[in-house]
Amino acid sequence: MKNNVARRWVLGATAVLGLTFAGVAAAQAPTFFRIGTGGTAGTYFPIGGLLANAISGSEGKGVPGLVATAVASNGSVANINAVQGGASESGFTQSDVAFWAYTGTGLYEGKGKVEDLRLIATLYPETIHLVARKGANIKSVADLKGKRVSLDEPGSGTLVDARLVLSAFGLTEKDVHAEYLKPGPAGDRLRDGALDAYFFVGGYPTGAISELATSSGIELVPISGPQVDKLLSTYKFFAKDTVPTGVYQGVGETPTISVNAQWVTSAKQPADLVYNITKTVWNETSRKLLDAGHAKGKLITLQNATSGLGIPLHPGAEKFYREAGVLK
Template sequence: MSMLTTMKRLAAGAALFGAAAVATAAVGQQMQFFRIGTGGTAGTYFPIGGLLANAISSPPGSRSCADGGACGVEGLIATAVASNGSVGNINAIQGGSLESGFTQSDVAFWAYTGTGVYEGKPKVENLRVIANLYPETIHLVARKGANIKSVADLKGKRVSLDEPGSGTLVDAKLILAAYGLTEKDVEAEYLKPNQAGERMRDGGMDAFFFVGGYPAGAIAELASSSGIDLVPISGPEAEKILGEYKFFAKDTVPADTYKGVGQVETISVNAQWVTSASQPDELIYGITKALWNDNTRKLLDSGHAKGKAIKTDTALQGLGVPLHAGAEKFYKEAGLLK
């Protein structure tokens, strides 16, 4: 079964889970819904969001954790919502159409401070962090035979930079600039990785950017069916990016992560789970506690390759945005924060 098919089934299962929970809710018990904005279904945010939604949910009438039932927040039904990604999720949280969402650490920092991509826009001062999750690797995927060995080789090529509203688009522009290129130097398109991969498979796309945890489903399928090159983001240009933007870090995609691709040096940002300061402290405290219980640990370890990287050891790393008061309370009680 392909990873993409698995993720689609996960989404369907989440929908059925929610419907069943509503149908079986005990009369008079309070029920609360909590949406997690993720990304496209071919990326990493979506399956991780599905795992966390299941972990923090505990529908009315369900067995308690002590009795072998759900170990989430009592009365809570969480759902993972496909979206455009980081920028879109933050904007939706600010507008009230999402209770929480995943975002890249750089985009969160820019939104909170009104800098970078949010320059000239109102600061999202009510943005708060629940947890730092895992490193998001910047992939530059090239078509076999396109002769793209460096970012500089993208000049004049057909390149997808991802959709407007995505953190990938923001980072792709920064990377192009570090190599002396702009959007005008490439034949830019703005597609999600699964769409870009289909175009590449048909010979209509030379390269595309994707920021997310490896292995990414769309890239893995493309590597298996058509073969790909993964272009390194390294050297003095990468060092310049690392020096200017502290939220980037060196990263390595291990050999054979994708079929036929050796070890590749690149850079990464962090994926973070954010919410609004207006969300109740008690609710976010319960969600944070459910995130780090033993039941969730098992779900993360078995549910996705990147789930193993979501650990309390790194939950507070690279935060450029304040913690939500409810999350802060949990981390202090757990001895992770003074």
């Protein structure tokens, strides 16, 4: 009898200990949160690294138990596809691409709507750069006819916008010698004289263009005029923009246009998780990281986080913005 009682006690204690250890393990299991960015030579990747660092729960900061990582990718379209397919928890995209995806229009015409796409935050303006080789005699978009021009990779938001800009000036890809390269390789070919110009959409200054301007010199081609005014009236996600003098060595003030960089996720992500992530992005520690980490980080502000939305906010993000008073 005593042996049976003892045996039952040992079995019970073992079960309780097993449950206890399982509970501890479960409590300590990290939550992984990937941020799809862009090519390593662009602006998305370093900004993604700053935000991942800000929200990761380590050294007494961030969201407890959260392990966030910035993942290099082909950009906006690839990131939305990854979020939609569950291959990534979040990603950066241009506001135009997000709008098209959510509404099933434009680039996503005939491909169905990405109805679960939700916004965490609008980040900063993304400037359309048209970078030309010195001596290529490209003074306007119209001068690209017959030139060797990289439009960026398939799946990137830059390619979408490059096509729209060309179209505004009566050009198509057939009117140029089109190549489809990431900004890094495009810059290398420009430096070597194998390319005349390339499009890049991202916050200025971007490291790859800065290095190119310093090492071999560049020209920024204005994207302006009545053709652009018409473009802006048709596509409301575009806005007029200017690259100030001296942002890139030897380059004067250049009028151009921009879209917004946005951080998106899926409606399937838990509201509490996205609420805590959003709240952490706008705390004092994160503010210091963003201000010190990248020139574009200073433009990522709570006041702009809900501007130019285009798609619905994630409920977790919306809850925080209402508490913070930036949404009524």
